[in-house]
Amino acid sequence: xxxxxxxxxxxxxxxxxxxxxxxxxxxxxxxxxxxxxxxxxxxxxxxxxxxxxxxxxxxxxxxxxxxxxxxxx
Amino acid sequence: xxxxxxxxxxxxxxxxxxxxxxxxxxxxxxxxxxxxxxxxxxxxxxxxxxxxxxxxxxxxxxxxxxxxxxxxxxxxxxxxxxxxxxxxxxxxxxxxxxxxxxxxxxxxxxxxxxxxxxxxxxxxxxxxxxxxxxxxxxxxxxxxxxxxxxxxxxxxxxxxxxxxxxxxxxxxxxxxxxxxxxxxxxxxxxxxxxxxxxxxxxxxxxxxxxxxxxxxxxxxxxxxxxxxxxxxxxxxxxxxxxxxxxxxxxxxxxxxxxxxxxxxxxxxxxxxxxxxxxxxxxxxxxxxxxxxxxxxxxxxxxxxxxxxxxxxxxxxxxxxxxxxxxxxxxxxxxxxxxxxxxxxxxxxxxxxxxxxxxxxxxxxxxxxxxxxxxxxxxxxxxxxxxxxxxxxxxxxxxxxxxxxxxxxxxxxxxxxxxxxxxxxxxxxxxxxxxxxxxxxxxxxxxxxxxxxxxxxxxxxxxxxxxxxxxxxxxxxxxxxxxxxxxxxxxxxxxxxxxxxxxxxxxxxxxx
Numbered sequence: 001x002x003x004x005x006x007x008x009x010x011x012x013x014x015x016x017x018x019x020x021x022x023x024x025x026x027x028x029x030x031x032x033x034x035x036x037x038x039x040x041x042x043x044x045x046x047x048x049x050x051x052x053x054x055x056x057x058x059x060x061x062x063x064x065x066x067x068x069x070x071x072x073x
Numbered sequence: 074x075x076x077x078x079x080x081x082x083x084x085x086x087x088x089x090x091x092x093x094x095x096x097x098x099x100x101x102x103x104x105x106x107x108x109x110x111x112x113x114x115x116x117x118x119x120x121x122x123x124x125x126x127x128x129x130x131x132x133x134x135x136x137x138x139x140x141x142x143x144x145x146x147x148x149x150x151x152x153x154x155x156x157x158x159x160x161x162x163x164x165x166x167x168x169x170x171x172x173x174x175x176x177x178x179x180x181x182x183x184x185x186x187x188x189x190x191x192x193x194x195x196x197x198x199x200x201x202x203x204x205x206x207x208x209x210x211x212x213x214x215x216x217x218x219x220x221x222x223x224x225x226x227x228x229x230x231x232x233x234x235x236x237x238x239x240x241x242x243x244x245x246x247x248x249x250x251x252x253x254x255x256x257x258x259x260x261x262x263x264x265x266x267x268x269x270x271x272x273x274x275x276x277x278x279x280x281x282x283x284x285x286x287x288x289x290x291x292x293x294x295x296x297x298x299x300x301x302x303x304x305x306x307x308x309x310x311x312x313x314x315x316x317x318x319x320x321x322x323x324x325x326x327x328x329x330x331x332x333x334x335x336x337x338x339x340x341x342x343x344x345x346x347x348x349x350x351x352x353x354x355x356x357x358x359x360x361x362x363x364x365x366x367x368x369x370x371x372x373x374x375x376x377x378x379x380x381x382x383x384x385x386x387x388x389x390x391x392x393x394x395x396x397x398x399x400x401x402x403x404x405x406x407x408x409x410x411x412x413x414x415x416x417x418x419x420x421x422x423x424x425x426x427x428x429x430x431x432x433x434x435x436x437x438x439x440x441x442x443x444x445x446x447x448x449x450x451x452x453x454x455x456x457x458x459x460x461x462x463x464x465x466x467x468x469x470x471x472x473x474x475x476x477x478x479x480x481x482x483x484x485x486x487x488x489x490x491x492x493x494x495x496x497x498x499x500x501x502x503x504x505x506x507x508x509x510x511x512x513x514x515x516x517x518x519x520x521x522x523x524x525x526x527x528x529x530x531x532x533x534x535x536x537x538x539x540x541x542x543x544x545x546x547x548x549x550x551x552x553x554x555x556x557x558x559x560x561x562x563x564x565x566x567x568x569x570x571x572x573x574x575x576x577x578x579x580x581x582x583x584x
Contacts, residue, residue: 039350
């Protein structure tokens with residue numbers, strides 16, 4: 001089993017976290033939703049696996065390439 | 074020597090050349106699920122159509138002739154779906170398919186004939202690079218580079234990387250119009266071993282130039298495959314969208330049954346709120362010919378989708394903002410992706426359709442460090458030299474200069490808007506903050522009033538249509554019918570569907 005970093009592609013703030021540790025996800029499933037450029041932009045699972053850790057909380061500011069969650073696959 | 078002896082000698086020599094690097098090496102490949110160079114050629118071409126060129130070529134060094142059947146490159150001509158093709162298949166079992174004097178001459182011949190006679194050239198590649206030590210010292214005197222990598226796009230080049238690709242294989246991948254990379258392949262300037270020695274740390278092939286490096290970051294992998302067979306299937310599919318050469322239009326195919334069935338689903342895929350995102354690829358699939366969607370650089374710069382499709386049987390290139398990723402914002406990589414796709418389509422007589430839903434170009438220090446301004450203008454330079462038909466449709470929001478790069482503002486011959494279009498210099502919500510200095514969280518009531526005032530300045534589809542800034546306002550469900558009509562009226566009849574190819578010498582590795 002390997003840890004996979006879930007990174008954000010764009011600077012913004014965490015609007016809603018829609019998964020929790022232990023949740024199973026498929027590739028491209030939504031992990032959380034950012035608010036950026038007046039839009040709700042999903043952060044997607046880069047690979048299928050189980051959510052191991054969520055590293056941010058709602059309303060946190062995040063920057064491009066920041067790791068916001070870890071998936072175990 | 075009698076004729077019988079001559080025949081026997083011919084057969085023996087042919088059998089030796091066909092045996093490649095020997096059964097032991099071939100068995101190893103078979104056990105690893107990897108095809109040999111000759112198996113790849115066989116899989117690619119119509120059965121029995123391969124006409125080899127240079128079967129009896131060997132190393133120019135006499136003592137090496139016995140160990141270099143076909144000199145490590147299987148070259149020739151053949152047919153794919155009845156259309157002619159040139160093939161260069163690197164045989165890794167012979168000296169790692171390293172580049173040498175003879176096999177380079179064979180490869181040059183196929184490339185030259187592809188350009189001169191008008192057929193695509195396919196490179197089935199894996200190579201260790203230049204043959205060592207042949208070219209050490211005076212061997213460099215045999216170099217005859219000429220115009221080896223000067224592309225005029227007379228006919229398409231396709232590269233399929235299936236293994237290690239250093240030197241020649243890598244250069245041809247990056248000078249091709251389309252490059253597929255099988256997972257497990259490595260493409261780099263120098264091998265991991267050489268790089269590890271230079272950097273004094275272990276560098277793996279995957280880290281140096283694996284499929285993720287080139288599919289996700291460099292953009293040099295236009296597609297990725299799991300196996301040799303899938304790699305070759307993707308090559309075949311790509312060539313199905315291409316003309317044999319630049320002086321003919323791409324092949325027209327019958328329209329599959331059911332292609333009109335999904336247009337009505339577009340409204341289910343499109344969120345009513347501009348704040349909500351969606352995957353534009355699902356929208357495209359709903360209005361193009363059934364199963365004709367063929368995405369290029371799917372993993373690279375994902376906020377912009379580029380795909381070859383068919384509409385009414387005709388090949389069309391789609392450039393679409395994809396709000397699903399980064400909200401559809403256009404960054405430096407996205408600009409490069411759009412530019413290289415525009416060059417591909419215009420060079421091979423493929424009309425372009427732009428689908429707009431974008432918040433603008435990416436701003437900020439990082440974007441500037443990546444040279445986004447220059448990439449925006451390169452895109453414009455390419456777009457302005459297109460001579461094939463250009464059609465732009467504004468789906469939802471389109472703000473700032475991106476509106477023009479995506480074909481509106483007097484560039485495309487036809488511009489239409491869905492009734493959901495919202496066009497302005499910038500998002501009205503951002504404009505309120507900049508013009509009036511009001512943040513939503515500080516004074517929501519005033520903020521919303523000012524946003525409505527800003528919207529009242531007029532950026533709807535009908536506002537644009539009143540100035541003929543868009544020529545038609547359409548229901549999203551009418552997109553297929555609109556495009557079938559427009560592509561029909563804009564077909565380049567005066568030149569039999571062929572453009573002027575003003576971009577045909579644009580660099581191929583511009584990503």
